[in-house]
Amino acid sequence: MTNTTKLIIIGGSSGSLEALLVMLPLFKTTFNIPVILVLHRSNNPDNGLAQLLAARTNLQVKEADEKDSLQPGWIYIAPPDYHLLVEEDGTLSLDQSEKVNYCRPSIDVSFISAAEAYKDRLTAVLLSGANADGAAGMKMVKICGGNNIVQDPASAQVSYMPQQALLVAPIDDVASPEAIAHLLNGITGL
Amino acid sequence: MIESEDIEQLLENIARRYGYDFTGYARASLKRRIDAFFSKGKFLSFADMQIKLMNDTSYFMFFVEEVTVNVTEMFRDTAFYKTLREQTLPVLATYPFIRIWHAGCSTGEEVYSMAILLKEANLLHKSILYATDLNQAVLEKAKTGIFPMSAMQQNSENYINSGGKGDFSSYYHANYNNAKFDTSLAERMIFSTHNLAADASFNEFQLILCRNVLIYFNRDLQAKVLQLFDRSLESLGFLALGSKESLRFSSIAAHYKQVDNKEKIWRKNR
Numbered sequence: 001m002t003n004t005t006k007l008i009i010i011g012g013s014s015g016s017l018e019a020l021l022v023m024l025p026l027f028k029t030t031f032n033i034p035v036i037l038v039l040h041r042s043n044n045p046d047n048g049l050a051q052l053l054a055a056r057t058n059l060q061v062k063e064a065d066e067k068d069s070l071q072p073g074w075i076y077i078a079p080p081d082y083h084l085l086v087e088e089d090g091t092l093s094l095d096q097s098e099k100v101n102y103c104r105p106s107i108d109v110s111f112i113s114a115a116e117a118y119k120d121r122l123t124a125v126l127l128s129g130a131n132a133d134g135a136a137g138m139k140m141v142k143i144c145g146g147n148n149i150v151q152d153p154a155s156a157q158v159s160y161m162p163q164q165a166l167l168v169a170p171i172d173d174v175a176s177p178e179a180i181a182h183l184l185n186g187i188t189g190l
Numbered sequence: 191m192i193e194s195e196d197i198e199q200l201l202e203n204i205a206r207r208y209g210y211d212f213t214g215y216a217r218a219s220l221k222r223r224i225d226a227f228f229s230k231g232k233f234l235s236f237a238d239m240q241i242k243l244m245n246d247t248s249y250f251m252f253f254v255e256e257v258t259v260n261v262t263e264m265f266r267d268t269a270f271y272k273t274l275r276e277q278t279l280p281v282l283a284t285y286p287f288i289r290i291w292h293a294g295c296s297t298g299e300e301v302y303s304m305a306i307l308l309k310e311a312n313l314l315h316k317s318i319l320y321a322t323d324l325n326q327a328v329l330e331k332a333k334t335g336i337f338p339m340s341a342m343q344q345n346s347e348n349y350i351n352s353g354g355k356g357d358f359s360s361y362y363h364a365n366y367n368n369a370k371f372d373t374s375l376a377e378r379m380i381f382s383t384h385n386l387a388a389d390a391s392f393n394e395f396q397l398i399l400c401r402n403v404l405i406y407f408n409r410d411l412q413a414k415v416l417q418l419f420d421r422s423l424e425s426l427g428f429l430a431l432g433s434k435e436s437l438r439f440s441s442i443a444a445h446y447k448q449v450d451n452k453e454k455i456w457r458k459n460r
Contacts, residue, residue: 094434097261116221
């Protein structure tokens, strides 16, 4: 595990919320790296995801706005019906272009742009899900020198998404939600 | 993978050769679109693509079409249209003549949505809708008033959820895969190319809609475009932005008040 990580990006679909509800309370208060969350969700803008997650963590949680500047100790959630992209200057962009893998936000779109912007300073995490979104993204994370963690398919409510990533991309760690939280704690808070 | 420097060089060459200035666009999204265009074109190298773009104007226009985002639907963000219908139109109704500008109208779905709102409020006959985009090809599509039949179920649901009380299907004629909208809706529309990054104000309006366009611009270009809107808006006029866009941090914000705390409609107060 590298400790050069300056950004953590987490993607997931069905079953990923359950994994996050295990992981988030385990994050240390000294967690000093920004986190981006890209989850497939309904297009209803008021589905309360930010509040739900905020209640489970010491970190600050917000739905991402365009031009938000990534801050340590904050979790940014991709808003419904937009792709979320990362700029080289550490700000966020939104994009309402075509769906990718039938999804907007698409995990691939966010992973690829975060990988290009942060190169080897990125750690990507892919959780439970029923779709192959995120696998191509993890391939790019590796090409750019970043770090990949996948939820152990055996621990995932829906194993397809992590399995697809394991098939196409080099993965550094395969772990349960608890173990992922500990891995992430290890690369933050010096 | 394309290098950032190559993109910067391309954008500068395009601005010099064609006057289309993309240098104020947010990079992550633009780069992704150019990456996809490059892959689809099966060029040997990025330089190869650059040469073709510099020498073939029609190919360059195709590039503009492909790298700009033209995803839209009718009555998108239904709560927004409900606010427009219930709070903004009654104010506009008091004017003898209503001028509306759809800036970055893409294929026109929002313009037709607005025409339907105006018609139902019995205001269409005294309104004029200017619809502009930098992309000539999408304007040609918008002018036809023909939209894919496959989108009509979603459009109809949006219409109902935005407070529409009529029969949505009465506004178009279904013809195989296409829905052709009633020509009476288009009678008050004027379509024209206009590049927000370069062109000046061309009229004064009581309502300007520019939704999900500013998200593609960097802060400087956003500020420039908002000033353009400010110059193009009458006193007490309305400015409507996309659901994740805001006047927050902009120099014109002090002269505007958000109409409804949740929907992105501002009223000019001077």
